[in-house]
Amino acid sequence: MISLAKDIERVVASLRAGRLKVRVPRSSDLFRWKPRSFFHPYPELFIQTGGATDFDCPSESFRLRTWEVCVMPTGVPHAEKPIDLKTPFGTIVFMRARDGFFLHRGLGAPDGTIHGAQAEHLVSSRGRSAFRYLEEMSASVAEKHRSGFRHSLLEVFLVTILGELHRPSGGIASRSPLIAEAEKLARTLLGNPELAVAGIASTLGCSADYLSRRFHEERGMTLGAWITRERLEMARDLLSEPRHSVAEIGWMCGFSSPSYFIRVFRQQTGFTPRAWREAANS
Structure with missing residues (x-):
């Protein structure tokens, strides 16, 4: 190729x-x-x-x-x-x-x-x-x-x-075809609240348990945890700019409601999204 x-x-x-x-x-x-x-x-x-x-x-x-x-x-x-x-x-x-x-x-x-x-x-x-x-x-x-x-x-x-x-170090983190495709699908659907491991596994033609096990072996975390991490990283990045409200950012990052977004964000960071934004921009 x-x-x-x-x-x-x-x-x-x-x-x-x-x-x-x-x-x-x-x-x-x-x-x-x-x-x-x-x-x-x-x-x-x-x-x-x-x-x-x-x-x-x-x-x-x-x-x-x-x-x-x-x-x-x-x-x-x-x-x-x-x-x-x-x-x-x-x-x-x-x-x-x-x-x-x-x-x-x-x-x-x-x-x-x-x-x-x-x-x-x-x-x-x-x-x-x-x-x-x-x-x-x-x-x-x-x-x-x-x-x-x-x-x-x-x-x-x-x-x-x-x-x-072309960097000598390559800068490239290669994955097996299955995990690379799982990450691609997840990234494409991060903003969809209905994104689930079972749906990704079904698209890839394998069981959710098999995909989760393979993902954990290669990435050191479950696919569900990886999805949450990617969503929160995206949210933190968007919170650093004033263009969108907290509720809009939660929706864009795939959280089904503002309250759910705030709860997960606080569990993972110790801050509410609003407090994170204020600290980042202070």
């Missing part, structure tokens, strides 16, 4: 040559769960490496074709349908992890879903700043400057990723 770095380098070359098509859907119906759709508290980047993806967003639907790029803004609900064309469906998805970057290569499955074939967790202190470049790509900019503005931000993001991939 072609390395992730090779595919990213191809996109950078196309970008610098002025040939790359970049799609940025309009922000609409933010952070609302819809059937077969997902949203995330950070932007995502999709590189189409084969076939196409039919995206369905609240404000528009479009087809992302081979070697085109889509930046999905924060909070935009979107459904994805894999399409085989002259080449089989293939995509690379870039997501923000609490400690860096999470990249996975997606392939089409016979049942019409997308499954991960290659995943990399890049541990890096540059993750937070890098995803701000993607965040800025949905900013309002005069039409005559928009393309250059977006392409410049995208190039900085991709070059940052390449730098992390």
Whole structure:
């Protein structure tokens, strides 16, 4: 399989040559769960490496074709349908992890879903700043400057990723295919209050007990505990900025009610979310 770095380098070359098509859907119906759709508290980047993806967003639907790029803004609900064309469906998805970057290569499955074939967790202190470049790509900019503005931000993001991939230490924490796919599914659904180990196991074709045991062997904690940790790390990050209320952050991070969010947050940190925010910003 072609390395992730090779595919990213191809996109950078196309970008610098002025040939790359970049799609940025309009922000609409933010952070609302819809059937077969997902949203995330950070932007995502999709590189189409084969076939196409039919995206369905609240404000528009479009087809992302081979070697085109889509930046999905924060909070935009979107459904994805894999399409085989002259080449089989293939995509690379870039997501923000609490400690860096999470990249996975997606392939089409016979049942019409997308499954991960290659995943990399890049541990890096540059993750937070890098995803701000993607965040800025949905900013309002005069039409005559928009393309250059977006392409410049995208190039900085991709070059940052390449730098992390080429670091001598690698910066990569590899997982077995099963655990990598479990993490990918969990990250995709962190904002869904109905996310459960049993559902992830069913999607992966194994029992919840087997998945939990394998996850604990590799990660040193149960999958349920890992999900809670990731949600709370996401919440702490969002609390450091004033854009969202405590209730909104709890909802975005997959907690079914504000009271449940506050209770779990206090159990794990010793602070209420509001007290954490005040201390972080003092």
